Amino acid sequence: MAPQPLLPRRHAPQHNTAGASHNAGTANTAFRVVHAVASLTLALLTWRIVARPPGDVASSRCAAAAAECPATCRLHGRQRDEEASTSTARNGKRAPLFDYSKKGKNGASSAATQTEPERNGRSTSTSTSTTSTSTTSTSKQPPKNGRHAPERDLQAPPPLRRLVPERDVQSQIPPFTYQQLAVMKAIAQTQNFTEAGKLLYMSQTHISKEVEKLEQALNVQLFNRARGLGGVTLTEAGHLLLRYADRSLTIANEAQVALNDLLTLKTGELALGASQTTGTYLMPKLIATFRHRFPFVDVALQVDSTNRICSAVAEGDVDCAVIGGEVPRDLERSLHTALYRHDELALIISPRHPFAQQMHGGEPRGAAEQVITIEDLYHLDFVALEAASTTQRAHEELLRANGINVERLNVSMALNNIEAIKSAVSCDLGAAFVSVMAIEKELKLGTLSRVLIDGVRLRRSLQVVTNPSRYRSRAVEAFTELVLPWSSL
The missing domain is CATH 3.40.190.290 (D-Maltodextrin-Binding Protein; domain 2)
Known part of the structure; x- marks a missing residue:
């Protein structure tokens, strides 16, 4: 048999060596991927722990007990949302980590409904603007020691009942004065604004203003001012008010006379x-x-x-x-x-x-x-x-x-x-x-x-x-x- 020619070393067949190199490259790639994922995960966790508000530490424990304490988790979730919304409104960097507006059957927050950008902090502009709209002016302090007060404790107390209704107090103050009643009575007697002014030693302009104020206060028309009726006459509302005006003016005059008699000792004890x-x-x-x-x-x-x-x-x-x-x-x-x-x-x-x-x-x-x-x-x-x-x-x-x-x-x-x-x-x-x-x-x-x-x-x-x-x-x-x-x- 003729001897085989020798080939260069680099061109020699390397079937076993090639397979080993391929396996080594695959392992190196997998290691790099795992290392990258671990680094990213560690960075993400570190960022969430450092960047989250202090109340979120308690929120993690509260979310774990959501099924056991729905009312408490709802309370804390609403509190945490307000804090996250306030933070977003201040710097515009991130949206709330959890959306507590969507409730499960047991009243707990549904964290599974959150998108991945919301989990890692990369929220879109839409979510940011929505969160900014719901921002409250004042953030509530987180509960101490992770203990949550019952929801009824944070409710506003019922308003105090007024001992005397405001409507009753106001109803005791008449919308007119004794001077206006006297003007009305004088006009009813004289059927003329000018003559009524002479009777009360007042100008005709002053008489007209008093009548206008009285009618506006009562929201009724008291006089018929149309020509050809033989002077100014009273309307139906005017006749009704005049009866009470006579009684009121009579009592007022009697009170004045009684006070004068008391001062002049025409009466007394x-x-x-x-x-x-x-x-x-x-x-x-x-x-x-x-x-x-x-x-x-x-x-x-x-x-x-x-x-x-x-x-x-x-x-x-x-x-x-x-x-x-x-x-x-x-x-x-x-x-x-x-x-x-x-x-x-x-x-x-x-x-x-x-x-x-x-x-x-x-x-x-x-x-x-x-x-x-x-x-x-x-x-x-x-x-x-x-x-x-x-x-x-x-x-x-x-x-x-x-x-x-x-x-x-x-x-x-x-x-x-x-x-x-x-x-x-x-x-x-x-x-x-x-x-x-x-x-x-x-x-x-x-x-x-x-x-x-x-x-x-x-x-x-x-x-x-x-x-x-x-x-x-x-x-x-x-x-x-x-x-x-x-x-x-």
Whole structure:
């Protein structure tokens, strides 16, 4: 056999070598593809984690539990959409990662409906413009610690009910004035705008403007202004309104007259108070003087103990009071007192008493005044007010101030009013200390006798009591200024 010619090395058959090289190239290509995909995936995941808002971290956990908590995921999805929309509106770079507007059967978000460009952040201009349209002005903060509040907690509270409906308040304000009603009544009487203006001392232009305002406010025509009808006449609506206008104007005039009468004391009320003695013997005279000057003012008089009268003044039940005792200490700061006049206590006895007949040969002299000493007082029987009476305590303090030992006085009878004491004294049941105001008539008639005490004059002060914190009506001012001219109120 002839030997084979040798071929160059590069042209030698390389069947096994070619197959190995082909396999190596395929593996290298696959590795590059895998590496590229892994790099792209890693880059995509890194971008999504870094670029997403903080609320999307919680959204991933919420999406995993969509089936278990539909309401919570709906709430958070709506919240996340608003945040993503706000971000898109600010920089225009991307659209929301998930579209929560499409719900599944269980109310969860359907992430499968999203397109691939939306998943990797390459959204189209259409989706970007749509997202920008739905942008909200304020983004809500994500829930803390991944916990979601119930949906009802974020709902706006119901509006508060108005205690008085606005419609009711407005309905109380009429759409016209008393001047407009007076203009309408004058036009109805004169059937002429000019004559109505003369009646009300207003110009014809002013009258026309008032009528125009009234008709616009009521949205009706009140007058027929057509010529040939014998002047301006009222329409049906005008006749209806005129009836109510007459009543309203009448009431308004009566209110003005009442206020004028109150200021001029042609009407009004006056509540007076007094202690027992002043209320019985002094106040009727003062009230008679006041009523003679102001006959239309109603006067009420309350007569009681000094303590109760002062309490009534402090509470506002009595406008003004005249008392003979002292104001209680607990009311001294809240009440104002002023000196009215001085009163004097008199020692009275029966005209048949030995002291009354001693210097007149046994003949009763009635009003004749006898003089005795303080020591003689301790041999008399006395008729006095009850020990609890403030007037009696005031009398005892006055006696002590003038050197009379009250404990040595023999009180044989205690009564509750001055008239009973005077009757007892006139029946010769004992002597008594009473106000001079209480015995004027008895001294004139001779049914009682007055005895003087040597070197002693028992005088006390009568005070006018008012409450400075209360409103003083015109009647109270007139009573204190005209009837009590000596007081310093």
